[in-house]
Amino acid sequence: MQASKRILAVLVLGALSGAAPAADDEVVVYSARIDELIKPVFDAYTAETGVKVKFITDKEAPLLARLKAEGKNTPADLLITVDAGNLWQAEQEGVLRPLDSATIKANIPPQYRSAGGAWNGLSLRARTIFYSTERVKPEELSTYEALADEHWEGRLCLRTSKKVYNQSLTATLIEAHGEKQAEQIVKGWVNNLATDVFADDTALLQAIDAGQCDVGMANTYYYGRLHKQNPGLKVKPFWPNQGDRGVHVNLSGAGVTKYAPHPQAAQKLLEWMTGEKAQRLLADLNQEYPANPQVAPSAEVAAWGSFKADSVPVEVAGKRQAEAIRLMDRAGWN
Numbered sequence: 001m002q003a004s005k006r007i008l009a010v011l012v013l014g015a016l017s018g019a020a021p022a023a024d025d026e027v028v029v030y031s032a033r034i035d036e037l038i039k040p041v042f043d044a045y046t047a048e049t050g051v052k053v054k055f056i057t058d059k060e061a062p063l064l065a066r067l068k069a070e071g072k073n074t075p076a077d078l079l080i081t082v083d084a085g086n087l088w089q090a091e092q093e094g095v096l097r098p099l100d101s102a103t104i105k106a107n108i109p110p111q112y113r114s115a116g117g118a119w120n121g122l123s124l125r126a127r128t129i130f131y132s133t134e135r136v137k138p139e140e141l142s143t144y145e146a147l148a149d150e151h152w153e154g155r156l157c158l159r160t161s162k163k164v165y166n167q168s169l170t171a172t173l174i175e176a177h178g179e180k181q182a183e184q185i186v187k188g189w190v191n192n193l194a195t196d197v198f199a200d201d202t203a204l205l206q207a208i209d210a211g212q213c214d215v216g217m218a219n220t221y222y223y224g225r226l227h228k229q230n231p232g233l234k235v236k237p238f239w240p241n242q243g244d245r246g247v248h249v250n251l252s253g254a255g256v257t258k259y260a261p262h263p264q265a266a267q268k269l270l271e272w273m274t275g276e277k278a279q280r281l282l283a284d285l286n287q288e289y290p291a292n293p294q295v296a297p298s299a300e301v302a303a304w305g306s307f308k309a310d311s312v313p314v315e316v317a318g319k320r321q322a323e324a325i326r327l328m329d330r331a332g333w334n
Contacts, residue, residue: 027265029055030063032081033252037285041278045269048277053269060086067095072259077266080122080254083164085171087253088318091118096255099267107274107292111313112251119255121291121314122273123282125219126307127169127248129238130205135214141238144173144248147215148188156192157204157216161325161333165201165219168317169248170324175316176245179323186331197334202226208235219250224287224301239307246308250317251291252282 031038035057042053058066060081067074067090079090090096091114098117105113112121129141140151147156159166173182194213198204201222207213209230220237227233239247254273256266272278279290284298296302 025050025265026052026054027077027262027269028075029053029078029080029269030067030076030257031055031057031079032060032063032086033057038080040285041273041281044277044281045272049268049272051265051269064090064093064095067257068093070259074257074259075261076257077260077262078254078270079257080252082252083168083250083317084121084253084314085164085168085317085321087114087119087255088315088321090255091116092318095258097258097260097263099256099270101267101271103271104274107271107279107294109291109293111311112253112291114255114315115313119253120270120274121251121253123252123279123286124249124289124291124309125221125251126237126239126289126309127165127217127219127250128307129215129240130208130218130223130235131215131238132208132211132213133234133236135211138236138238141215141240143241143244144169144217145177145185146240147217148185148192150192152192152215154192154194155214156189156194157207157213158189158193158197158333159201159204159216159218160197160199161328163200164321165250166217166333167321167324167328168250168314169217170328171317171320172248172310172312174320174323174327175312179327183327183331186328186333190332205233205235209233220289220301220304221287223304228287228300237304239305241310242308245312246310249289249309249314251314252288253291 046052096118100117104120108120173185201218204216204218205223205226208216223237254270256263260266274292276295279292279295283290287301289297
């Protein structure tokens with residue numbers, strides 16, 4: 001991380017001092033993905049095209065703040081982050097430029113793209129229900145909404161509402177049911193808590209395995225990581241809402257920055273990342289699903305079973321994020 005920050009400082013200093021921009025065979029990426037989940041993708045692109053990819057890793061908020069502060073002097077060509085809510089926010093802040101790419105449109109379904117063309121998904125994760133294989137029968141489960149029923153009183157685990165993943169899930173509840181009914185559902189979840197909310201999905205899944213609670217909601221890739229470490233994990237995923245709107249799906253994604261020094265090179269990299277080779281890498285590295293439906297998930301991920309995903313555009317997560325945060329606060333979800 002410190003090395004990445006030093007690289008960023010050098011790049012910004014060069015840009016502000018009027019230094020010549022990087023060569024056309026080079027792309028600079030601001031990335032909110034941890035290094036080991038993105039570096040192999042960039043290395044593969046360089047090996048295939050000869051184009052070097054310099055990337056700076058940081059959290060979403062600092063990267064967005066840097067892009068806004070740097071303005072026309074930014075060295076960044078591409079922004080990569082997670083959750084559609086963060087990508088929507090970047091678009092609203094004016095740091096991304098719209099693209100009209102036939103390649104991206106052909107590879108990525110419209111619900112996983114910005115309507116304005118400013119960003120698109122690269123890999124998908126389902127935020128689904130997980131249950132104890134010792135204390136819950138799959139036939140007891142049905143929908144996200146049903147977890148608010150008295151049947152689950154004292155049996156539910158939740159991650160903190162401060163995490164954007166839960167804010168996005170709640171935003172889609174508002175979109176599906178309206179604010180009043182969505183608030184009733186969320187209050188039901190809070191009333192059914194078995195213990196205090198967790199800081200991360202891994203701890204939540206471990207709590208289900210240990211018997212602290214019987215059900216919870218988490219992103220599939222956290223389960224994939226944990227199950228790989230502990231094949232005897234007494235937890236399985238359940239795909240809810242298969243009789244109506246489907247499973248809530250979110251994504252990691254990217255967009256070309258508004259003042260990219262090399263917008264064409266950045267677009268080529270982004271387009272390549274939606275193709276088969278990169279999609280397999282992106283998905284397999286973090287046990288996610290490819291955003292390109294023509295590319296199959298890994299055998300390990302496929303073994304969890306297939307499901308119908310919610311077709312609502314994921315940018316709803318951003319549009320309704322502020323509403324979702326206020327609703328969660330009123331419901332007492334900490």
